[in-house]
Amino acid sequence: MTKTPRVAVAATILLAAPLAVLLLWIRYANAVPDPVPTHWDGADEVDGTMSLTTFTLVVGGVAAIGSLIGLAVLAARAHLRITEVVVGAGWLAWLLPSVYLTVMVNARGATSAGEVDLGYQWVAVVLVLPVAAAAALWWLLPRQSGEVPVGPPHSSLALGEDELVVWVGQARSRVLLGLASVAATAGAVLTIWSSSAGLTTLGVALLLSLMHYLTVRVDREAVTVTWGPLRFLRHRLPLDTLAGARVEQIEPLRWGGWGYRISTRGRAAVVRRGPGLVLSLRTGSEFAVTVERPEEAVELVNALLADRRTVG
Numbered sequence: 001m002t003k004t005p006r007v008a009v010a011a012t013i014l015l016a017a018p019l020a021v022l023l024l025w026i027r028y029a030n031a032v033p034d035p036v037p038t039h040w041d042g043a044d045e046v047d048g049t050m051s052l053t054t055f056t057l058v059v060g061g062v063a064a065i066g067s068l069i070g071l072a073v074l075a076a077r078a079h080l081r082i083t084e085v086v087v088g089a090g091w092l093a094w095l096l097p098s099v100y101l102t103v104m105v106n107a108r109g110a111t112s113a114g115e116v117d118l119g120y121q122w123v124a125v126v127l128v129l130p131v132a133a134a135a136a137l138w139w140l141l142p143r144q145s146g147e148v149p150v151g152p153p154h155s156s157l158a159l160g161e162d163e164l165v166v167w168v169g170q171a172r173s174r175v176l177l178g179l180a181s182v183a184a185t186a187g188a189v190l191t192i193w194s195s196s197a198g199l200t201t202l203g204v205a206l207l208l209s210l211m212h213y214l215t216v217r218v219d220r221e222a223v224t225v226t227w228g229p230l231r232f233l234r235h236r237l238p239l240d241t242l243a244g245a246r247v248e249q250i251e252p253l254r255w256g257g258w259g260y261r262i263s264t265r266g267r268a269a270v271v272r273r274g275p276g277l278v279l280s281l282r283t284g285s286e287f288a289v290t291v292e293r294p295e296e297a298v299e300l301v302n303a304l305l306a307d308r309r310t311v312g
Contacts, residue, residue, distance in 0.1 A: 006140045007074060010086065013133055013140075014070040017063040017093035024097075024104050025056050032107040037116045049113045055103070059096040066093030070137075083141040084175050088182060091134040095186055098129035126190070127200065165220060167300045171290040172213035173271040176258070180208035211259060214269055216277065216291045218300050223279060225269050225289050233260065235269060237287060239308065243280040245301035247294045250276035255288055277301075 029052065036055055039048030050058075070089030102122045110116050183205035191198025210228040217224045220239070227233040252270045256263035261270060266286035270276075277294040279287045279301070291297065 010090075010137050010140045011071060011074055013136055014067045014074075014086075014090055014093055017067050017090075017097050017133070018060055020097050021056065021060040021063055021100055024100060025060075028104040028108055031109060032104055033110050033112050033115075035113055036103055036107050037113040037118075038103065040118045046114050046116060055100070059100045062096045063093050066090065066095075083138065084178070086141060087134045087137045088178065090137045091130045091182065094130040094133040095189075098126045099190070101129075102126055123200070165218075165300060165304070167216075167218040167297055169216045169291040169293055169297060170213055171216075171271050171274075171276075171292055173258075176208050176212035176271060180205050180212060183208060212271060214271055214289065214291075216289055216297060218297050218304075220304060223277075223297075223301060227260075227269070235260075235267075235287070237279060237281070239301075239304055241281055241283075242301065242305060243282050244305060245280070245298045246278050247298050248276055248278045248288065250274060250288055250290050 032052065034052040035049035036052050037046040037048070038050045038055060039046070041047045066089045070086045070093065073085045073089065102118070102125055103116075106118055106122065107113070107116045183201055187198050187200075187202035187205055189198075190201050211233075213228065215226050217226075222236050222238045223242070224237075225235040250268075250270060250273060252258050252273055255261050255265060255268035255270055258270050258272075261268045266281070266288070268288040270288070270290050272290055274290060275292075275294050276288055276290040277297045279289075281287065
């Protein structure tokens with residue numbers, strides 16, 4: 001699919017959000033009670049309602065705002081991480097329409113708001129639908145990429161036998177941090193609709209905030225990767241298990257996505273697209289990690305490996 005049709009499909013996804021609200025209102029306005037249920041407690045009992053008109057205007061307004069933001073960025077062709085902005089706008093545009101869909105379908109045929117039951121499968125719909133729209137936009141739109149030269153197969157560093165060497169680098173993802181902020185906001189909003197959905201989304205926000213950056217440490221014993229400020233997840237690769245290191249432009253989807261991934265290529269710790277450190281293991285597998293200044297890490301790892309072979 002060429003660039004122009006991709007952008008047209010992306011614009012259609014954005015426009016479809018407020019249009020879906022309008023079509024749902026036309027289809028179900030005379031089949032649902034007024035007021036409609038807008039919040040269920042932990043026991044799946046309705047404990048909040050809103051007039052159908054107000055509910056429709058609020059949901060349609062938020063969907064229209066998200067849609068217009070995404071369309072404006074598409075039209076401007078802004079050079080400020082255009083894809084991430086449009087993806088976020090698409091997620092926002094579809095968030096409340098998914099709630100609206102859930103309420104209208106479940107309230108159909110009920111004589112009062114209190115009769116409406118909300119199955120837990122509909123919580124999944126509310127969470128998945130906006131994510132699916134955002135994922136489609138991410139796939140459709142072009143992203144900035146740059147070529148990074150492959151690191152040297154051998155190191156130019158000369159290390160003393162007893163020299164203490166330590167290298168520490170980090171990689172941070174403003175996109176993941178932004179998604180954490182958006183998820184936290186969405187969690188607060190969804191709590192107004194359903195306690196379980198809101199708490200689930202807040203949990204996702206916490207996880208994203210903890211994993212939006214990672215730290216890489218290279219010393220004479222191992223390469224160690226830790227996640228987040230609490231370092232709750234840790235990967236340690238002893239130098240004895242490594243065959244070499246190189247620099248590579250990390251494309252998350254080629255390694256299975258973002259976060260800690262296991263794919264046919266090996267394992268990876270990915271928080272963003274860009275230059276990274278790829279470690280070749282003696283087993284034939286690989287471990288990739290996104291990190292700033294990976295060339296320095298490659299030099300040190302290869303120097304330490306060469307030093308071990310010389311001593312051996």
